[in-house]
Amino acid sequence: MASNSRPVSATTPTPRAPSDRRPAGLTGRPRTIPHTAPRRRAASLQAHGLTKRYGRVTAVDGLSFHVRPGIVTGFLGPNGAGKSTTLRMILGLDRPTEGAATINGRRLAELRHPMQVVGSLLDARAVHPSRSAADHLLSIARTGDVPRGRVAELLEQVGLADAATRPAGDFSLGMKQRLGIATALVGDPDIVILDESLNGLDAEGIRWARTLMRELAAEGRTMLFSSHLMGEMELTADHLLVIDNGRLLADQPLPAFLSAHTTTQAHVRTPDRDALRAALSSAGLAASDSGPDGLDIPGATTDHVGHIAATAGVELAELSPRKGSLEDAFLRMTAAQPRDEE
Numbered sequence: 038m039a040s041n042s043r044p045v046s047a048t049t050p051t052p053r054a055p056s057d058r059r060p061a062g063l064t065g066r067p068r069t070i071p072h073t074a075p076r077r078r079a080a081s082l083q084a085h086g087l088t089k090r091y092g093r094v095t096a097v098d099g100l101s102f103h104v105r106p107g108i109v110t111g112f113l114g115p116n117g118a119g120k121s122t123t124l125r126m127i128l129g130l131d132r133p134t135e136g137a138a139t140i141n142g143r144r145l146a147e148l149r150h151p152m153q154v155v156g157s158l159l160d161a162r163a164v165h166p167s168r169s170a171a172d173h174l175l176s177i178a179r180t181g182d183v184p185r186g187r188v189a190e191l192l193e194q195v196g197l198a199d200a201a202t203r204p205a206g207d208f209s210l211g212m213k214q215r216l217g218i219a220t221a222l223v224g225d226p227d228i229v230i231l232d233e234s235l236n237g238l239d240a241e242g243i244r245w246a247r248t249l250m251r252e253l254a255a256e257g258r259t260m261l262f263s264s265h266l267m268g269e270m271e272l273t274a275d276h277l278l279v280i281d282n283g284r285l286l287a288d289q290p291l292p293a294f295l296s297a298h299t300t301t302q303a304h305v306r307t308p309d310r311d312a313l314r315a316a317l318s319s320a321g322l323a324a325s326d327s328g329p330d331g332l333d334i335p336g337a338t339t340d341h342v343g344h345i346a347a348t349a350g351v352e353l354a355e356l357s358p359r360k361g362s363l364e365d366a367f368l369r370m371t372a373a374q375p376r377d378e379e
C-alpha cells in the first residue's frame with residue numbers, strides 16, 4: 038500500500054501554441070466559429086490533502102496539487118488510481134473524507150456562479166436519451182442564466198449543428214462526447230475539466246478535441262483532462278499530474294517527466310551489423326538488435342556512435358536518436374508502484 042515515490046516538484050512550463058485549426062464538424066465542412074473573446078480571470082484549482090475512503094478502500098489518499106491557468110494539465114493514472122473520485126470531489130459530487138478542493142481559495146459550493154467558473158464532462162453517456170442535443174444544452178443554459186444564443190454557437194463549435202434536433206439517445210459515443218464537451222462549455226467557464234472525453238471520438242474528433250483543449254488553455258483557462266490515450270496525452274498536455282493508489286506520484290511539466298523516466302538511445306542501421314556491434318562493444322557500449330539490420334544503443338549519443346562507426350570503417354544507412362514515449366515513462370513509473378491489497 039505504501040508508496041516510496043515522492044511527488045516531484047512543480048514548475049510552470051511554457052504553454053504550447055495550438056497547432057491545429059478548428060474542426061470541420063461531423064459533416065466535414067469547415068465552420069466559421071464565433072469565438073468567445075478572451076476575458077479570462079486566471080482561475081486556480083487546488084487540492085489540499087484530498088482524501089476519500091469507501092469503507093476499507095482508500096480511493097484518494099491525501100492528494101495536494103495546484104492546477105494552473107493557461108496550460109493544459111493532464112491527469113494520469115492506471116485503472117482504479119482514483120482519478121474520477123478526485124474529479125468528483127473537486128466538482129462537489131463526492132464529499133471528501135478529509136481535505137478539500139478549492140477554486141481561487143473557495144469551495145465550489147461557495148461560488149455564486151459556479152457554471153461560469155467550472156465546466157466539466159465526467160460521463161458523456163449521462164444525457165436524457167429522448168432529448169435533442171439543442172434541448173439538452175438549452176436546459177443546462179437555463180439553469181445558469183446563459184443566453185439561448187450560446188446553444189447554437191456551441192453546437193457549431195463542437196460540430197453538432199446538423200444533429201441539433203436529433204435525440205441524444207441516438208448519438209454515437211463520439212457524438213455524445215462532443216455534446217458533453219459543449220455542455221461543459223455552456224457557462225464559458227474559466228476552468229474546464231474533462232474525464233476520458235476522447236473515448237469514442239474518431240481520428241478527426243480526437244484531433245479536434247486536442248486543438249480545442251489547447252485553444253481553451255491559450256485563452257487563459259485552467260484546463261484539466263484525463264485520458265488513457267498516452268499518445269494524445271503526450272501531444273496535448275503541458276503539465277502532468279500522475280497518481281496511483283490515490284497518491285500523487287508526479288506533478289511536473291511533461292518534458293521533465295519524460296526526461297526523468299525514459300532513456301534516450303541511438304538507433305543505427307548498417308549493412309555490417311556484426312562489425313559495428315564489435316566496435317561498440319570495444320568502446321564499452323551494449324547494443325541490441327532492432328529490425329533486420331538495426332541496432333539500438335541505450336544511453337549513447339548519435340555523435341558517439343557515429344564516431345565509433347567512422348573509426349571502425351563501418352558504413353551506416355541510418356543514425357538517429359530515439360526518445361522514450363510518455364507511455365514508456367508512465368508504464369515504467371506505475372509498474373514500480375506497490376499494489377494495494379483490498
Ligand SMILES: Nc1ncnc2c1ncn2[C@@H]1O[C@H](COP(=O)(O)OP(=O)(O)OP(=O)(O)O)[C@@H](O)[C@H]1O
Nearest residue numbers: 091094095096114115116117118119120121122123
Ligand atoms: N462509490 C464507490 N464505492 C466504493 N468504491 C469506490 C467507489 N468509487 C470508486 N471506488 C473505488 O475507488 C478506487 C478509485 O476509483 P476511481 O474510479 O476514482 O479510479 P480511476 O482512476 O478513475 O479509474 P479508471 O481509470 O478505471 O476510471 C477504486 O478502487 C474503486 O473501486
